[in-house]
Amino acid sequence: MASDDAEREATGDGIGEASAAVGDEASEQAERDRVAWQLGKSHRKVDAMERMRGVTRYTDDLKLPGMLHAKILRSPHAHARIKSIDSSAALAMPGVFAVVTGQDFKIPYGIIPWTPDENALAVDKVCHVGDGLAALAAVDEDTANAALRAIKVEYDVLKPYFDPEEALKVRDREGTINPYSRKGNVSKHVLLEFGDIEAELARADLVIEGEYFFEGTTHGAIEPHCALAHVDGGGVLTVWSATQVSHYLHRELAKVLELPAHKIRVIQPPLGGAFGGKSEPFDLEFVVAKLAMKTGRPVKLLYTREEVFYAHRGRHPMKMRHRTGFTRDGGLLGVDARTILDGGAYSSFGLVTTYYSGQLMCSPYIFPAYRFDSTRAYTNKPACGPKRGHGSVQPRFAMEIQLDKASVALGLDPIELRRRNAIKAGEKTVNEFQVGSSGFLECLEKVERSSGWVAKRRELPYGRGIGIAGSTYISGTNYPIYPNEMPQAAVQICLDRSGRARVFSGANDIGQGSNTMLAVIVSEELGIPLEDIRVLSADTDLCPVDLGAYSSRITLMVGNACLDAAQRLRRKVCESVAKRWGVSRKRVTLAGRMAIDREDPARHVDSAQAFQWAEADHGLLGETGSYNTPKDRHGEYRGGTIGASPAYSFTAHVAEVEVDAETGLVEVKTIWIAHDCGKALSRKIVEGQIEGSTYMGFGEALMERHAVDPAHRGVHVGPSFLDYRMPTFLDTPDLEAMIVEAPDANGPYGAKEAGEGPLHSSIPAIANAIYDAVGIRLDRLPFSPQTVLAALRQREERERAGQLAPHKPADRESRRSA
Amino acid sequence: MSPAAIMLSMTVNGEPVQVAAPPHWTLLEVLRYRLDLIGSKQGCDKGDCGACTVQIDGVPQLACLTLAIHAEGRAVTTVEGLGLLAGGVHPLQDAFDRHTAAQCGFCTPGILLSAEALLRKRGREVSRAEVCEALAGNLCRCTGYTKIIDAVVDASRVMAGANTQEAGRGE
Numbered sequence: 001m002a003s004d005d006a007e008r009e010a011t012g013d014g015i016g017e018a019s020a021a022v023g024d025e026a027s028e029q030a031e032r033d034r035v036a037w038q039l040g041k042s043h044r045k046v047d048a049m050e051r052m053r054g055v056t057r058y059t060d061d062l063k064l065p066g067m068l069h070a071k072i073l074r075s076p077h078a079h080a081r082i083k084s085i086d087s088s089a090a091l092a093m094p095g096v097f098a099v100v101t102g103q104d105f106k107i108p109y110g111i112i113p114w115t116p117d118e119n120a121l122a123v124d125k126v127c128h129v130g131d132g133l134a135a136l137a138a139v140d141e142d143t144a145n146a147a148l149r150a151i152k153v154e155y156d157v158l159k160p161y162f163d164p165e166e167a168l169k170v171r172d173r174e175g176t177i178n179p180y181s182r183k184g185n186v187s188k189h190v191l192l193e194f195g196d197i198e199a200e201l202a203r204a205d206l207v208i209e210g211e212y213f214f215e216g217t218t219h220g221a222i223e224p225h226c227a228l229a230h231v232d233g234g235g236v237l238t239v240w241s242a243t244q245v246s247h248y249l250h251r252e253l254a255k256v257l258e259l260p261a262h263k264i265r266v267i268q269p270p271l272g273g274a275f276g277g278k279s280e281p282f283d284l285e286f287v288v289a290k291l292a293m294k295t296g297r298p299v300k301l302l303y304t305r306e307e308v309f310y311a312h313r314g315r316h317p318m319k320m321r322h323r324t325g326f327t328r329d330g331g332l333l334g335v336d337a338r339t340i341l342d343g344g345a346y347s348s349f350g351l352v353t354t355y356y357s358g359q360l361m362c363s364p365y366i367f368p369a370y371r372f373d374s375t376r377a378y379t380n381k382p383a384c385g386p387k388r389g390h391g392s393v394q395p396r397f398a399m400e401i402q403l404d405k406a407s408v409a410l411g412l413d414p415i416e417l418r419r420r421n422a423i424k425a426g427e428k429t430v431n432e433f434q435v436g437s438s439g440f441l442e443c444l445e446k447v448e449r450s451s452g453w454v455a456k457r458r459e460l461p462y463g464r465g466i467g468i469a470g471s472t473y474i475s476g477t478n479y480p481i482y483p484n485e486m487p488q489a490a491v492q493i494c495l496d497r498s499g500r501a502r503v504f505s506g507a508n509d510i511g512q513g514s515n516t517m518l519a520v521i522v523s524e525e526l527g528i529p530l531e532d533i534r535v536l537s538a539d540t541d542l543c544p545v546d547l548g549a550y551s552s553r554i555t556l557m558v559g560n561a562c563l564d565a566a567q568r569l570r571r572k573v574c575e576s577v578a579k580r581w582g583v584s585r586k587r588v589t590l591a592g593r594m595a596i597d598r599e600d601p602a603r604h605v606d607s608a609q610a611f612q613w614a615e616a617d618h619g620l621l622g623e624t625g626s627y628n629t630p631k632d633r634h635g636e637y638r639g640g641t642i643g644a645s646p647a648y649s650f651t652a653h654v655a656e657v658e659v660d661a662e663t664g665l666v667e668v669k670t671i672w673i674a675h676d677c678g679k680a681l682s683r684k685i686v687e688g689q690i691e692g693s694t695y696m697g698f699g700e701a702l703m704e705r706h707a708v709d710p711a712h713r714g715v716h717v718g719p720s721f722l723d724y725r726m727p728t729f730l731d732t733p734d735l736e737a738m739i740v741e742a743p744d745a746n747g748p749y750g751a752k753e754a755g756e757g758p759l760h761s762s763i764p765a766i767a768n769a770i771y772d773a774v775g776i777r778l779d780r781l782p783f784s785p786q787t788v789l790a791a792l793r794q795r796e797e798r799e800r801a802g803q804l805a806p807h808k809p810a811d812r813e814s815r816r817s818a
Numbered sequence: 819m820s821p822a823a824i825m826l827s828m829t830v831n832g833e834p835v836q837v838a839a840p841p842h843w844t845l846l847e848v849l850r851y852r853l854d855l856i857g858s859k860q861g862c863d864k865g866d867c868g869a870c871t872v873q874i875d876g877v878p879q880l881a882c883l884t885l886a887i888h889a890e891g892r893a894v895t896t897v898e899g900l901g902l903l904a905g906g907v908h909p910l911q912d913a914f915d916r917h918t919a920a921q922c923g924f925c926t927p928g929i930l931l932s933a934e935a936l937l938r939k940r941g942r943e944v945s946r947a948e949v950c951e952a953l954a955g956n957l958c959r960c961t962g963y964t965k966i967i968d969a970v971v972d973a974s975r976v977m978a979g980a981n982t983q984e985a986g987r988g989e
């Protein structure tokens with residue numbers, strides 16, 4: 001913060017003369033010393049009450065005069081060439097207004113500019129069951145659905161590939177799944193090596209080898225994707241979409257529809273959850289836009305729940321092989337990781353996912369050598385993409401079990417083993433990322449103490465166990481998706497005479513509370529309560545560009561931009577009040593809807609008066625703030641920018657489980673989570689992120705499975721909330737969220753991310769607890785009763801064969817005799 | 819095209835309502851598309867998520883699985899009517915707000931209606947286990963449920979307190 005402030009002072013903000021510089025410095029010091037009146041408190045969110053009253057309009061709640069409803073025809077085949085599409089009968093039906101096919105969307109797009117490999121609707125071939133190939137607009141959904149059935153498609157069915165390793169072997173064009181791929185079914189390959197991994201493993205006292213499989217999971221936001229488009233009289237296309245990346249959607253719409261960007265307005269209405277599942281353009285946005293252009297009418301499309309499962313972009317299935325070397329006292333020497341990612345039919349964020357599967361493993365532990373070799377394959381399945389904890393949740397599962405195995409082999413307490421290897425503030429990772437702050441040790445200590453770790457390790461009986469895992473995550477990526485020199489975040493704030501503030505931000509509030517976060521910062525700086533602050537967000541006509549809600553970037557980046565603008569305004573307001581009172585600016589502070597004289601608190605005026613004085617002095621009160629990332633955080637090698645972040649968060653989980661050895665049922669009793677978010681700007685919101693993340697990881701560990709069935713031509717195994725089992729109120733364990741604050745110099749007030757990090761270690765903590773309970777290592781997810789039972793049987797056999805000593809024998813003995 | 823509409827009469831949030839809708843429409847469709855009561859959400863449209871939960875004659879029901887004609891002559895309460903029950907902001911809404919129990923808020927209307935039924939039935943402070951039992955049919959993907967349970971228990975305490983006060987005044 002200090003250097004940032006100095007820079008802001010030095011470059012000047014047009015309010016003080018150069019001679020005031022010395023006074024300003026003292027004033028900045030006073031500012032820093034002032035007592036926070038909003039930060040770190042709990043707040044009512046700025047937009048929650050209207051949601052609870054049922055008046056908030058989410059995308060599907062919007063209705064325009066003359067609005068039509070669209071539906072998309074989807075492929076029943078996993079892999080097929082389209083020979084012909086005949087939509088004449090559909091178009092002739094009463095109530096049907098227009099039909100579009102892939103021929104209307106020949107320009108390919110992709111969220112990553114280097115891999116534009118999908119079309120809004122399939123042009124020549126379909127690549128997975130559920131791939132869209134035609135769409136139409138009709139007076140209502142029933143009519144649209146009936147008309148879809150009248151579209152005739154002739155397919156040339158091709159051999160589908162569901163196994164990534166099999167797909168990777170294919171060399172011919174016929175078997176190349178993605179129509180734009182130039183390297184067969186290799187979507188991306190990354191091999192990076194740091195230090196001398198073979199030498200480190202050779203000198204290791206212990207090398208643990210393990211193979212792990214993380215079958216995919218999906219986001220499961222309760223609001224399905226929805227979009228509405230309308231072209232106004234002036235030819236401006238407005239698209240309302242349940243998206244978490246309005247800016248990227250804006251860019252891709254312009255590209256595919258061949259419209260200038262200024263002729264398109266993208267609005268993200270309040271959103272019903274996303275978790276990464278709405279972080280790129282989907283077919284429906286292009287479809288409604290094109291149909292609105294064709295018909296001149298507003299057109300809306302709401303995915304069915306089944307369509308959401310096929311749209312997917314969820315967690316990649318990963319097959320992982322890890323070799324991890326240790327010294328006898330538990331020092332981590334190196335990791336050698338080999339990973340196959342099952343990408344599905346399109347790239348999505350896959351280029352980044354492939355890097356993340358390796359790049360994000362070099363913390364929270366420090367070690368001298370690392371190699372990762374990750375290959376992403378195209379398969380005939382719905383495309384995988386980013387889900388909360390993008391790319392690193394799967395390898396974290398492998399990594400943390402490896403550590404647990406080592407602690408058993410070395411006879412070390414697993415928390416102690418992690419402590420010995422913990423990365424410290426200011427250290428550089430083996431892949432050359434600069435870590436600023438780190439509260440990891442405090443996280444470990446907090447979960448150790450609150451879970452009663454030491455006693456439970458000794459005392460829990462057979463069937464009951466406790467496990468630990470740690471993790472780290474980024475607070476935004478240092479570099480945007482498309483290279484440019486412009487700010488990564490920008491915010492505009494206006495103050496008005498009634499004492500209120502309006503905040504314009506392009507950032508997407510997806511339920512995580514980013515609008516409230518911005519209001520808290522403005523409140524803190526300008527002294528007005530949250531209810532006097534209006535945050536207008538994610539409308540490309542009204543708001544400055546923001547890159548969106550992904551990679552946990554908003555608090556750090558948009559927060560910094562907001563702080564920048566708010567501090568400029570604060571200086572103006574304080575200066576004008578100081579002038580009226582004939583005191584120095586540093587004596588004036590803003591809090592409690594007032595401007596107050598610090599040295600004589602009895603003297604104060606209300607905020608409206610203070611703002612009016614400032615407006616009289618300066619003209620209309622508006623300021624912009626920008627944020628760009630520091631450029632010294634990454635490694636100097638190809639790919640060395642991917643995964644580099646201005647600040648890293650840290651997490652530790654302890655899970656306590658009970659395993660029923662008769663049925664294989666695992667019950668997670670409690671999860672203790674300590675998360676270092678730098679500084680909690682709004683306490684309950686941060687806790688909510690920790691709890692929500694942990695819950696999501698818990699679901700992935702025990703019950704969630706997103707997969708297609710090769711025996712049934714690649715249809716989804718259960719595209720509904722009944723079959724895709726997400727934890728209910730009754731399934732979810734007690735979640736004890738604890739906030740750790742190791743402030744980071746790059747975060748606003750020191751703040752880092754909280755929305756994704758606390759998911760990662762949830763899963764391996766449960767796996768490790770299951771081992772502690774019954775002595776089985778689960779290397780495949782999810783830990784269903786069948787998997788657990790099979791592992792228990794296997795262990796029994798090995799015990800009988802004398803290859804393994806019984807687990808927790810003392811306890812089992814005493815039970816047998818009881 | 820949809821078949822000819824039929825006329826339905828019901829009481830919605832205390833008001834008598836007459837509405838024409840196709841006979842195969844669900845209560846959720848009638849509420850959202852005909853009456854503009856968009857507070858009831860569609861998360862799955864097949865009875866799996868609970869986002870569409872409303873009350874019919876005071877009992878929580880899934881509006882997406884209920885044909886609108888089933889509500890003929892009955893009293894339907896949606897989240898828009900919840901405040902009315904309390905003459906402003908319902909203690910549940912206030913507690914949800916204080917505890918940040920709504921993140922995206924998409925599940926919240928349904929959860930509020932399930933919770934209200936529980937609190938009315940119990941008429942006293944409820945336990946966390948009771949809340950989990952009563953809300954097991956409502957999925958929330960954002961919160962991990964913790965803050966929702968906190969809020970419902972808190973609201974039950976507030977309401978029980980208010981009841982005791984009222985009873986006290988009556989004596």
Ligand code: FES
Pocket residue numbers: 859860861862863864865866867868869870871880881882883
């Ligand atoms: S929409 Fe009715 S249960 Fe999901």
Ligand code: FES
Pocket residue numbers: 222272273511919920921922923924925926957958959960961
């Ligand atoms: S708050 Fe988002 S689903 Fe419950």
